[in-house]
Amino acid sequence: xxxxxxxxxxxxxxxxxxxxxxxxxxxxxxxxxxxxxxxxxxxxxxxxxxxxxxxxxxxxxxxxxxxxxxxxxxxxxxxxxxxxxxxxxxxxxxxxxxxxxxxxxxxxxxxxxxxxxxxxxxxxxxxxxxxxxxxxxxxxxxxxxxxxxxxxxxxxxxxxxxxxxxxxxxxxxxxxxxxxxxxxxxxxxxxxxxxxxxxxxxxxxxxxxxxxxxxxxxxxxxxxxxxxxxxxxxxxxxxxxxxxxxxxxxxxxxxxxxxxxxxxxxxxxxxxxxxxxxxxxxxxxxxxxxxxxxxxxxxxxxxxxxxxxxxxxxxxxxxxxxxxxxxxxxxxxxxxxxx
Ligand code: PEP
Ligand code: MN
Numbered sequence: 001x002x003x004x005x006x007x008x009x010x011x012x013x014x015x016x017x018x019x020x021x022x023x024x025x026x027x028x029x030x031x032x033x034x035x036x037x038x039x040x041x042x043x044x045x046x047x048x049x050x051x052x053x054x055x056x057x058x059x060x061x062x063x064x065x066x067x068x069x070x071x072x073x074x075x076x077x078x079x080x081x082x083x084x085x086x087x088x089x090x091x092x093x094x095x096x097x098x099x100x101x102x103x104x105x106x107x108x109x110x111x112x113x114x115x116x117x118x119x120x121x122x123x124x125x126x127x128x129x130x131x132x133x134x135x136x137x138x139x140x141x142x143x144x145x146x147x148x149x150x151x152x153x154x155x156x157x158x159x160x161x162x163x164x165x166x167x168x169x170x171x172x173x174x175x176x177x178x179x180x181x182x183x184x185x186x187x188x189x190x191x192x193x194x195x196x197x198x199x200x201x202x203x204x205x206x207x208x209x210x211x212x213x214x215x216x217x218x219x220x221x222x223x224x225x226x227x228x229x230x231x232x233x234x235x236x237x238x239x240x241x242x243x244x245x246x247x248x249x250x251x252x253x254x255x256x257x258x259x260x261x262x263x264x265x266x267x268x269x270x271x272x273x274x275x276x277x278x279x280x281x282x283x284x285x286x287x288x289x290x291x292x293x294x295x296x297x298x299x300x301x302x303x304x305x306x307x308x309x310x311x312x313x314x315x316x317x318x319x320x321x322x323x324x325x326x327x328x329x330x331x332x333x334x335x336x337x338x339x
Contacts, residue, residue: 001026001040001041001048001051001052001054001063001064001065001066002038002039002040002041002063002064002065002066002076002077003017003021003038003039003040003041003051003054003060003062003063004036004038004060004061004062004063004064005017005036005037005038005039005059005060005061006036006059006060006061007035007036008035008036009036009037009059009060010059013057013058013059013060014030014037014039014059016057016058016059017039017054017057017059017060018030018039020054020057021039021041021051021054024041024043024047024050024051025043025044025047026041026042026043026047026051027041027042027043027228028040028041029041029042029072029077029227029232031077031078033080036061038077038078040066040071040072040077042066042071042072042228048065051063068220068263069217069221069224070217070220070221070223070224070264071224071228072224072227072228072232073220073223073224073227073234073263073264073265073266074220074263074264074265075262075263075264075265077265078265079265080265081093081265081267082232082265082266082267083267084205084233084234084235084267086126086162086181086182086205087162087181089125089160090125090126090162092205092235092267092269092295092296093235093266093267093295094295095336095337095338096125096337096338096339097290097294097295097296097297097328097332097335097337097338097339098125098126098269098295098296098297099119099123099124099125099126099296099297099298099299099325099328099339100124100125100126100127100128100164100182100269100296100297100298100299101119101122101124101126101127101128101297101298101299101300101301101321102115102116102119102124102127102128102129102163102300102301103115103128103129103130103300103301103302103308103315104129104130104133104273104300104302104308104309104310104311104315105129105130105131105133105141105143105144105148105308105309105310105311106129106130106131106143106144106148106151106152106165107144107308107309108151109151109154111302111303111304112127112129112148112151112152112154112155113151113154113155113158114303115127115129115155115301115302115303115318116155116156116158116159116161117158117159118301118303118318118321119161119301119318119321120159120160120161121318121322122318122321122322122324122325123325123339124161124299124321124325125161126161126162126163126164126181126182127152127155127156127159127161127162127163127164128163128164128165128184128298128299128300129148129152129155129163129165130143130148130165130166130184130310131143131144131145131146131147131148131149131151131152131165131166131176132145132148132165132166132167132168132169132172132176133166133168133310134166134168134186134188134189135310140310141309141310145172146175148165149165149175149176149178149179149180150179152165152179152180153179156181162181162182163180163181163182164180164181164182164183164184164207164298165179165180165182165183165184166183166184166185166186167183167184167185167189167195167199168186168189168195169192169195170194170195170197170198173195173198173199173202174202177199177202177203177204180204181204181205182204182205182206182207182235183199183202183204183205183206183207184206184207184209185199185206185207185208185209185222186209187209187210187211187212187239187274188211188212190208190209190210190211190214190219190222191211191214191218191222193225196208196222196225196226196229197225197226197229199226199231200225200226200227200228200229200230200231201229201230201231202231203231204231204233205233205234205235206226206231206233206234206235207235207237207269207298208222208223208226208234208235208236208237209237209239209271210236210237210238210239210240210241210253210256212240212241212242212250213241213242214241216256216259216260216263219236219256219260220260220263220264223236223264223266234266235266235267235268235269235295235296236260236264236266236267236268236269237268237269237270237271237298238252238253238254238256238257238260238268238269238270238271238275238289238294239252239270239271239274239275239298240252240253240271240274240275240276241253248275248276248277248278248281249274249275249276249277249278249314250274250275250276250277251275252270252271252272252275252276252285252289254270254285254288254289254292255292256268257270257289257292257293257294258292258293261293267295267296268293268294268295269289269294269295269296269297269298270285270286270289270292270294270296270297270298271297271298271299272285272286272289272297272299273298273299273300273311273314273315273316274300274311274314276314277313277314278313278314279305279313279314279315279316279317279320282299282300282314282316282324283316283320283323283324283327286299286324286328287327287328287331290328290331290332290335290337291331291334291335293335297328299316299321299324300314300315300316301315301316301317301318301321302315302316302317303317303318305317325339
């Protein structure tokens with residue numbers, strides 16, 4: 001249920017409402033608006049009628065049901081787009097398009113620092129790189145783990161770029177959160193509910209990737225898992241879904257971007273690297289994602305993709321990434337964004 005407070009309602013009235021919501025067995029989440037507060041009361045739908053009585057409380061304007069199964073992620077609860085602050089210089093979901101770029105995996109100090117310097121020079125605002133890698137094969141490179149996190153932190157110190165890196169299980173989530181600016185939940189873990197709850201309890205923004213066979217509603221329910229634990233800083237990422245098509249690694253579902261934009265206030269970014277699997281398809285799909293309304297992009301860039309430990313075929317060399325960023329400027333302007 002959504003409890004809409006009257007414009008200018010007293011704090012005491014709001015506190016009484018919060019107390020009553022808890023007494024009814026629901027969890028209140030206050031959303032501060034420009035003129036009034038709105039309180040999302042979330043919990044088991046079966047008892048929602050008891051909340052209706054809140055309508056008669058002082059300072060309350062109305063009590064309305066949230067129709068979608070995802071509540072906190074829904075535009076019904078918060079109409080204005082969420083802008084998620086990552087650092088002093090970087091926010092996601094505002095007018096500025098945010099590009100996160102770097103290798104699939106952190107492999108060595110030289111590799112990550114060269115990558116960070118190259119993507120920064122091309123205009124990316126954030127660095128990406130996996131230290132814990134969820135690989136389809138147990139025999140594939142699994143990442144440098146904490147050593148990789150330390151190298152990412154070093155690259156951040158040298159370039160000033162905040163970084164996003166993946167969390168693969170609840171046990172190592174706190175360790176990753178000590179280093180990372182954004183915690184990435186990968187496609188393979190996007191319905192790992194124990195992991196979603198864990199990152200929901202941490203005070204770090206989360207980049208949630210869409211699972212390979214997830215509907216948009218399931219995707220938003222996964223975001224809801226994180227938000228219902230108290231972490232509202234969720235960024236959604238369309239990274240391609242599995243279809244019958246084999247010419248590309250996945251099918252980048254660009255129509256998900258306007259659909260998500262209609263249903264949720266959360267920022268939405270696109271990953272044309274995993275979405276296509278081939279470096280020569282990355283730039284056109286990056287431009288298309290911006291045209292479709294994406295708030296940003298995550299792109300794999302590697303100084304030596306032929307020798308990459310993971311995802312070499314879809315990684316751009318720095319020179320190609322430079323070209324992409326230069327042309328992206330034009331698409332950004334057409335979409336009324338800055339870059
Ligand atoms: C990655 O970002 O390198 C990655 C493993 O992505 P996904 O989870 O989308 O496959
Ligand atoms: Mn990858």
